[in-house]
Amino acid sequence: MKSNSQIVELTIPTADGEFIARYSENGLCGLAFPGSPQRRISTLQPVAASPIVRAWHDMTVEALNAALLGHAPKALPPLDLASGTAFQQSVWAALRSIDCGQTLSYAQVAERIGRPKAVRAVGGACGANPIPVLVPCHRVLAANQRLGGFSGGLDWKRKLLARESIKLASD
DNA sequence: TAAGTGCGTCGTT
DNA sequence: AACGACGCACTTA
Numbered sequence: 001m002k003s004n005s006q007i008v009e010l011t012i013p014t015a016d017g018e019f020i021a022r023y024s025e026n027g028l029c030g031l032a033f034p035g036s037p038q039r040r041i042s043t044l045q046p047v048a049a050s051p052i053v054r055a056w057h058d059m060t061v062e063a064l065n066a067a068l069l070g071h072a073p074k075a076l077p078p079l080d081l082a083s084g085t086a087f088q089q090s091v092w093a094a095l096r097s098i099d100c101g102q103t104l105s106y107a108q109v110a111e112r113i114g115r116p117k118a119v120r121a122v123g124g125a126c127g128a129n130p131i132p133v134l135v136p137c138h139r140v141l142a143a144n145q146r147l148g149g150f151s152g153g154l155d156w157k158r159k160l161l162a163r164e165s166i167k168l169a170s171d
Numbered sequence: 172t173a174a175g176t177g178c179g180t181c182g183t184t
Numbered sequence: 185a186a187c188g189a190c191g192c193a194c195t196t197a
Contacts, residue, residue, distance in 0.1 A: 121182040149189025
């Protein structure tokens with residue numbers, strides 16, 4: 001069992017509100033939007049952040065604020081995506097390969113991971129992305145440059161895309 | 172254009 | 185066995 005893995009939660013003030021970052025012993029493992037219903041998962045005592053976690057958090061804060069302005073972050077902290085299945089992790093890796101300002105369709109992501117028919121499952125994996133914005137699931141659109149869905153709310157997806165000057169079909 | 176129906180497909184629960 | 189952040193081929197208004 002790995003039950004004594006501690007999770008540290010720290011807030012990130014931004015111009016768009018207060019995000020919450022979660023850290024495992026291996027790196028950043030979660031990011032929650034301002035006002036997202038499930039803000040804090042931990043009912044545990046607040047855990048003091050170790051120096052290494054504080055260093056990671058500094059990187060996260062800088063990266064998130066850059067991303068929210070539509071810029072590619074210069075550096076990211078280590079990401080702990082081990083909570084996902086093998087399929088999900090392959091999707092998330094594909095998402096990270098999409099450059100700022102670029103988009104792929106769900107079908108293109110499916111092709112890129114070698115499962116061209118698992119289109120709908122790709123949508124599910126995007127929805128399960130624990131680190132939105134920095135793992136850019138918002139850069140995946142439905143066919144024909146339409147918006148598709150977003151677990152953090154479509155308003156956020158529209159905003160993130162607009163910051164990267166990405167145009168949608170229904171303009 | 173917009174909105175609705177049906178089906179193939181497949182990972183997750 | 186049921187359910188999707190899909191995609192495509194339809195039909196209808």
